[in-house]
Amino acid sequence: MRPRILPLLALLAFTTGPAVYAFQGQAQTNEAETADLPAAEEEELDPADANAAPFPPGRHAALTKRVCTECHMANMVLQRTYTYDEAVRFYQIMVTSNTETDEARAVIEYLSTTLAP
Ligand code: HEC
Known part of the structure; x- marks a missing residue:
């Protein structure tokens, strides 16, 4: 009895197992692709900055x-960039020599990321 059911189980695992994993894997990557950049960017972007x-x-x-x-x-x-x-x-040069303020850090961040070369 045992020797006969084992190959059957092995066959089941082989045929259904990878198919299920492949399907899950595809679902995950598709989700990641669609949810990735645009949604994440819009989420954290203030409407005024958009x-x-x-x-x-x-x-x-x-x-x-x-x-x-x-x-x-x-x-x-x-x-320019x-x-x-x-x-x-x-x-x-344009604003003030003090770059340790929140405003300076924010402006410098914008110029060097969104307007990066
Ligand atoms: C206090 C006034 C003032 C402010 C604020 C100011 N600028 Fe200027 N900017 C000038 C003047 C004056 C010129 C020269 C204009 C000309 O050549 O006709 C200039 C020119 C420029 C130029 C072209 C000249 C070059 O050297 O390439 C760039 C680029 C520039 N500014 C970027 C900025 C950026 C970035 C900011 C914000 C961080 C800024 N400016 C804020 C006064 C200012």
Whole structure:
């Protein structure tokens, strides 16, 4: 009895097992693909930062727009990209030498991430 049922179980495990796992795996990756970037970004993005046109959407876009368009048009800011060091340098030249404030950190983050090279 035992020798006869074992191969049957093995066959069952072989035919149904991998199929179930494959299906679950596919369901998971599909979910991850659709739920991944756009949803996660929108979730944490303040509406003001998503609608700070012509500044591209990004964390602190609205604040950067306000700070960096006080003296000139947005296109002056948007005509180039900023590495982290360049963002720090531009903030210091244009606004103030103190980059230890929340505002400075936020503007520098926006310039060097959303407007990164
Ligand atoms: C206190 C006024 C003021 C503020 C605030 C200001 N800028 Fe400027 N910015 C200027 C002036 C003045 C110029 C030179 C304008 C010209 O050449 O016609 C300039 C020019 C620029 C230029 C083009 C010149 C170059 O060297 O490439 C960029 C880029 C720029 N600003 C970026 C910024 C950014 C980024 C911010 C926000 C962190 C900012 N500005 C905030 C006054 C300001």
